[in-house]
Amino acid sequence: MSDSRKVALVVGASGIVGRAALAHFAAAQDWQVLAAARRPPADSANVRALSLDLLDAEDCRCRLAEHPEITHVFFTAHLKAASAAEEVGPNLEMLRNLVDALEAEVPGFQHINLMHGQKWYGNHLGTYRTPAKEDDSRHMPPNFYYDQQDFIVARQRGANWTWSSLRPQAPLVFSLGSPMNQLLVLAIYGSICKELGLPLHFPGSRGCYEALYQITDPQLLARSMEWVATQPQCANQAYNITNGDLFRWKNLWPRLAQFFGVEPGEVQTLSLERQMADKGPLWERIVHRHGLAEHPIDKLVDWRWGDFIFNSAYDNVSSTVKLRRSGFHDCRDSEECYLEALEQLRRERIIP
Known part of the structure; x- marks a missing residue:
């Protein structure tokens, strides 16, 4: 196996988006795949399971220290809470613990992709500006997407790794235990x-x-995840992604x-x-x-x-022009x- 082969860590692998990403990278010839979750899926021919408690900083460091080969991380985890305000703390903590562990224990870490969504624009609150564009003004917080984005932007400054984020609308995939579907x-x-x-x-x-x-086809979403995580022109950028119609x-x-x-x-x-x-x-x-x-x-x-x-x-309605201009046309x-x-x-x- 070539040393240049990329190694994907899919975090939140049992969720709606994580499941689609896992299937995509497991089928790719030039990727190895680690599936991380509190209850990860079973090992398969192309996927290794990794039990990971993102709310436990020490567990993150210990687990990731065993996998210094990781190059790309796809962060699809989401911890639901009773209110939007209560979601901020734990969802930010999960990301912080993961990045802390990656920087400390994974020397080959190159890129992290964050999975957000159209709630970025306030579509859960009522009428919003359409077509929504990536540089639109934020709505009144709380919204844990904003906290995660601000954290990753600040943390990346001066680092030798990059980030990207995607904002899909309604990925259509079955995922047991994800009833908001x-x-x-x-x-x-x-x-x-x-x-x-x-x-x-x-x-x-x-x-x-x-x-x-x-809506967003899950296979198309997974392909876009690979695209923005591996194309230099997409580094440190956020993108809308939908089916395009x-x-x-x-x-x-x-x-x-x-x-x-x-x-x-x-x-x-x-x-x-x-x-x-x-x-x-x-x-x-x-x-x-x-x-x-x-x-x-x-x-x-x-x-x-x-x-x-x-x-x-x-x-x-969201605009996908920015992603198309980057070269992704699916x-x-x-x-x-x-x-x-x-x-x-x-x-x-x-x-x-």
Whole structure:
């Protein structure tokens, strides 16, 4: 094996983005891969597991000291808390502990990529400037993305390593234990509509139904992670990343209904959190009858997240011009991407 082969450490490897990154780098010929998490995936032919507690500085140093070969780090970890303010401290601490350990114990460390998102622009707070651009003004904090970014910029000054960050919108991938995932919200909702013989009514607001929206194919996202982490012109820069197109739910909805084998229905605004609160036993019956993977419904989906997604009655649009100018030109058709992601859930026996 060539000494020039790159070694990727994927941190948060069991999460939504981490899982996509892991699959990408494991399939690449010129990468070795370490998968780090508190509960890392099992070793495979191309991936070595690394148990890592990011909130324990000493554990980080001890574990990383065993892997001085690491060259590139892909930081996708996120610790959810009860409020945005409470998220700041632990998410900043995880990054600080990791960088401390990398600088102290990993002499070949070259680059760290931070995974942020469109919440950078305040899309979780309401209407925001669109298309969002990387140099737009920040919204009123708290937002742990800002704290991580400020830390990494200050820490990198004068160092012999570089950083990059990506801001995707809605990566479509299955990840158990990550219920804030709109793909699973839609997949479980549509499967329950099919089971009950109901049309696939749009459960959110008409404004959301008609607004512009964007998503990110996980494979495309993983390719962009490799790109910004290895191209010199991308060093110390932040980039938006999406499929590169836009869609409206009202146009996609009939195709989604066809996938589930039900009528499209109408806009029927309701609270998924309330309406789905009693659907656990129904989901168990669906799982047993169709021989699906036995995951409790509350481990798959957070209906409150669905209520947020489907009631965002404003455009979600970000510019990807900066990334394209760097030389990355991959794109996807988002409607096709959505249908392919649902089909993958079907193949994996997550939905019938």
